[in-house]
Amino acid sequence: MTEQAAKRLDTEALHHLPAYIQRPAYDRADTRIGIVHLGVGAFHRAHQAVYIEDALALDPDWAISGVSLNSRDVRDALAPQDGLYTLALLGETPQLRVIGALREVLAARDEGARVLDRLADADVRLVTLTITEKGYCLSAGELDFAHPDIAHDVLYPTTPVSAIGYLVEGLRRRKEQRLPPFTVLSCDNLPDNGGKLRRAVVAFAQRLDHDLACWIAENGAFPRSMVDSITPATDDALRARVADELGFVDAWPVQREAYTQWVVEDAFCNGRPPLERVGVAMSNDIAGYDRAKLRLLNAPHSALAYLGSLMGIETVAQAMATPELARFVERLMREAIVPNVAAPQGFDAPRYVEAILARFRNPAIQHRLSQIAWDGSQKIPVRLLGTIGDALAAGRPIDVLCLPVAGWLQFVRRQARNGVSLVDPMNDVLSQIGRRTTGDATHDVDAFLALDAVFGSLAGDGRFATALRDAYAALGDGSPEAVSAALA
Numbered sequence: 001m002t003e004q005a006a007k008r009l010d011t012e013a014l015h016h017l018p019a020y021i022q023r024p025a026y027d028r029a030d031t032r033i034g035i036v037h038l039g040v041g042a043f044h045r046a047h048q049a050v051y052i053e054d055a056l057a058l059d060p061d062w063a064i065s066g067v068s069l070n071s072r073d074v075r076d077a078l079a080p081q082d083g084l085y086t087l088a089l090l091g092e093t094p095q096l097r098v099i100g101a102l103r104e105v106l107a108a109r110d111e112g113a114r115v116l117d118r119l120a121d122a123d124v125r126l127v128t129l130t131i132t133e134k135g136y137c138l139s140a141g142e143l144d145f146a147h148p149d150i151a152h153d154v155l156y157p158t159t160p161v162s163a164i165g166y167l168v169e170g171l172r173r174r175k176e177q178r179l180p181p182f183t184v185l186s187c188d189n190l191p192d193n194g195g196k197l198r199r200a201v202v203a204f205a206q207r208l209d210h211d212l213a214c215w216i217a218e219n220g221a222f223p224r225s226m227v228d229s230i231t232p233a234t235d236d237a238l239r240a241r242v243a244d245e246l247g248f249v250d251a252w253p254v255q256r257e258a259y260t261q262w263v264v265e266d267a268f269c270n271g272r273p274p275l276e277r278v279g280v281a282m283s284n285d286i287a288g289y290d291r292a293k294l295r296l297l298n299a300p301h302s303a304l305a306y307l308g309s310l311m312g313i314e315t316v317a318q319a320m321a322t323p324e325l326a327r328f329v330e331r332l333m334r335e336a337i338v339p340n341v342a343a344p345q346g347f348d349a350p351r352y353v354e355a356i357l358a359r360f361r362n363p364a365i366q367h368r369l370s371q372i373a374w375d376g377s378q379k380i381p382v383r384l385l386g387t388i389g390d391a392l393a394a395g396r397p398i399d400v401l402c403l404p405v406a407g408w409l410q411f412v413r414r415q416a417r418n419g420v421s422l423v424d425p426m427n428d429v430l431s432q433i434g435r436r437t438t439g440d441a442t443h444d445v446d447a448f449l450a451l452d453a454v455f456g457s458l459a460g461d462g463r464f465a466t467a468l469r470d471a472y473a474a475l476g477d478g479s480p481e482a483v484s485a486a487l488a
């Protein structure tokens, strides 16, 4: 590493980067913060912020104030870097690019008042979110008023902790100041993400102030969107490579595959960045896209995560190089999921499946199965159970679809019995059930099926319970040999 490598990436460093490193093509000082982003994690920084980076070269009004709702890590890493960070595009010829779209990074736990000031700032016209499934505090698709964060925010609405609480307090202040609302754009992997967010925000506002709820419902906008790009977590190898190439230390670079897609419903209430000029597909009907992506990419991803982890495999590419697992996931997609995806017009399912499989196989991407395995209680319902419900309603078979669900149960069982806690908001109850499993399919599956927040009404469907017990039994003791035999 050169002598310079000890120095941090920052505004000054931009003048000293190797010429081939792409950097902001606009003057950051001339930009204005027009977007507040809640959940400024790696996915946002590798995806939406990169589109906005391109948009800023066309219109300086849309720089981002990035907010972490829970942790301080991103703020602490990026504040000394003036919000600058490096994006590594993984492909045959890896490329680095320094992104300048984040003009400010706030940690809400310390700087809640500043976050609210931003939300009430007339220049801010768009709030985007990547807070993951659990950040919405939903139960059966509706806002869960029993969730501790929501219960807190109902009591103390001017000092919120949840994303919903921040949005509603920001909107309340705007109404009071006679400012128009901002558009609220969900960028999370949830079906009908904008619709769910609208209902949650309006329901919360309704608890506080009927007029505010009406004002939001009439004047606000909550477009739906579909986001897609595989973004493995940052690791030390990436940090080292970035320092080496840049000649400056970046405390938190991000990486993603070269492929990226963002489909956004064109329904904004207060202007928008020139998204259609930077590769975003603007559409008036995105319902089909988000379902196709969740069912055909995220569901197989979860299948690989749980079945692959049980087999002792570490990454998606390794899982795809394991013949019985690769064969199973292809079958899952082509035979079991495609018939249950009501495709958007012009959608070519076989081509979509082929492209996803090629992305999964990409050996340049070290995407850890353990990362995808997080938050199973939030992911399984939206990725797999909807498909199972549709298949049952149409009288189609569900045995193949139940195998990854059973894989998740076996994974929970294994972690609990090994004393390893899950990265999952339902860790306590899941681990408790996991510890009490006996290996008997009926006993174990029925204990899990009692989790209403996960299985909902599907638990009462005898066909589902039977198929899930069979799949669980087929995975035997969940050992690599047993799983491998079940897939063969």
Ligand code: CS2
Residues within 6 Å of the ligand: 189, 227, 228, 229, 230, 231, 297, 298, 301, 302, 371, 372, 373, 379
């Ligand atoms: C993955 C997604 O971690 C996960 O659960 O399935 O993050 C996936 O990589 C992205 O949705 C791809 O767009």
